[in-house]
Amino acid sequence: MAGVRIKKLTLLxxxxxxxxxxxxxxxxxxxxxxGSKELLDDPRLVQPVxxxxxxxENYRAQLISLTRxxxxxxxxxxxxxxxxxxxxxxxxxxxFDESDSKICLxxxxxxxxxxxxxxxxxxxxxxxxxxxxxxxxxxxxxxxxNCVETAACDVLTGTVAxxxxxxxxxxxxxxxxxxxxxxxISSDKKKHYxxxxxxxxxxxxxxxxxxxxNFSLCIHKDLYGTAxxxxxxxxxxxxxxxxxxxxxxxxxxxxxxxRETLMxxxxxxxxxxxxTEAGEKLLKTGYSLVLTGWIIAKKEAELQSLASEYECAWxxxxxxxxxxxxxxxxxxxxxKFLYKLILxxxxxxxxxxxxxxxxxxxx
Numbered sequence: 454m455a456g457v458r459i460k461k462l463t464l465l466x467x468x469x470x471x472x473x474x475x476x477x478x479x480x481x482x483x484x485x486x487x488g489s490k491e492l493l494d495d496p497r498l499v500q501p502v503x504x505x506x507x508x509x510e511n512y513r514a515q516l517i518s519l520t521r522x523x524x525x526x527x528x529x530x531x532x533x534x535x536x537x538x539x540x541x542x543x544x545x546x547x548x549f550d551e552s553d554s555k556i557c558l559x560x561x562x563x564x565x566x567x568x569x570x571x572x573x574x575x576x577x578x579x580x581x582x583x584x585x586x587x588x589x590x591x592x593x594x595x596x597x598x599n600c601v602e603t604a605a606c607d608v609l610t611g612t613v614a615x616x617x618x619x620x621x622x623x624x625x626x627x628x629x630x631x632x633x634x635x636x637x638i639s640s641d642k643k644k645h646y647x648x649x650x651x652x653x654x655x656x657x658x659x660x661x662x663x664x665x666x667n668f669s670l671c672i673h674k675d676l677y678g679t680a681x682x683x684x685x686x687x688x689x690x691x692x693x694x695x696x697x698x699x700x701x702x703x704x705x706x707x708x709x710x711x712r713e714t715l716m717x718x719x720x721x722x723x724x725x726x727x728x729t730e731a732g733e734k735l736l737k738t739g740y741s742l743v744l745t746g747w748i749i750a751k752k753e754a755e756l757q758s759l760a761s762e763y764e765c766a767w768x769x770x771x772x773x774x775x776x777x778x779x780x781x782x783x784x785x786x787x788x789k790f791l792y793k794l795i796l797x798x799x800x801x802x803x804x805x806x807x808x809x810x811x812x813x814x815x816x
Contacts, residue, residue, distance in 0.1 A: 459748065459772065460747070462744070462747060463743065463745050463767065465743055466765040475728040477763075478731075479727070481755060486735070487746045512729060516722050518561045519558070519718060523719070525564040525567070529706065532709075553717075560708060560711060564705065571698065574698050578695075585684050590638065590644075591638055594610070594646075595679055598679065598683065599677045605653060607653055608650055609648065613644065613645050614644060617666055619637055626649070633651035633652075633655060634649070634650050734746075748769065
């Protein structure tokens with residue numbers, strides 16, 4: 454099994470060149486950055502050396518926003534692709550280009566906002582449909598729903614099972630409480646919808662009779678006017694909601710034309726997160742950063758050229774036996790497997806065909 458010879462690397466460079474150097478190292482694809490615990494443990498460096506704490510939360514929030522934006526597009530304007538469709542190739546310049554990032558992030562936030570508002574409209578639409586459904590049996594009832602009593606009378610609205618004989622119920626009420634009157638509003642397969650008007654003093658007697666027939670009282674809370682008026686009002690509101698929903702869906706479908714741009718921005722943010730995570734492993738002094746890690750030995754000359762270009766100080770050392778015990782040398786086959794494993798989650802491009810080299814883990 455072929456192995457890759459590696460060396461320990463220490464690199465000192467100006468803090469102002471941090472992003473440029475990390476990007477170059479990513480493209481060089483031969484360095485793995487590790488922590489610098491041995492430097493932190495050195496009592497001579499306790500004061501001047503500390504961790505360089507890079508901020509990841511902002512980039513991760515951007516990644517979440519882009520993910521949600523793409524999910525909104527996929528929900529309302531799905532893209533039909535073949536199961537094993539080839540992803541496009543991109544150059545390093547395109548992948549690292551930040552010119553469209555702000556536009557993409559604003560678009561993702563807009564899509565999130567539209568989706569939230571659309572869900573609000575859908576909920577409102579369902580509530581209105583529920584109101585219409587509940588009031589339809591009362592359509593012919595011409596007494597305002599909020600009128601439950603007068604000075605002398607109570608107005609009861611409710612239902613009994615459709616199996617109950619209404620003529621017998623009406624006769625029983627007339628005999629027991631002549632001061633009451635029952636009105637049949639409508640019926641369906643399950644229920645009869647009734648209104649009973651009675652004088653207040655006889656309410657207990659009426660309720661005893663109704664309870665024996667399993668009468669279920671209906672309370673139309675927060676509804677004013679007749680059932681017909683409320684149904685027409687709800688239908689007008691539904692038409693307005695339908696227009697708003699159509700407008701929002703149209704805007705989401707228009708945004709679907711930027712799907713690939715958003716996907717490329719997603720991959721770009723992923724590279725920024727990778728560089729920032731690598732940056733968290735660096736140590737800082739007042740004006741400099743210290744990078745420790747591993748380099749593929751045959752790439753030593755290329756890294757020296759890069760370090761000279763950015764005015765860095767560097768040191769390459771052979772690993773000790775203790776180092777190798779904790780850092781096994783990887784085979785080329787295993788490295789290719791890690792490429793696919795680590796970068797296989799790309800949304801936009803095929804990581805095995807991208808025209809740049811990435812950091813290669815050597816363990």
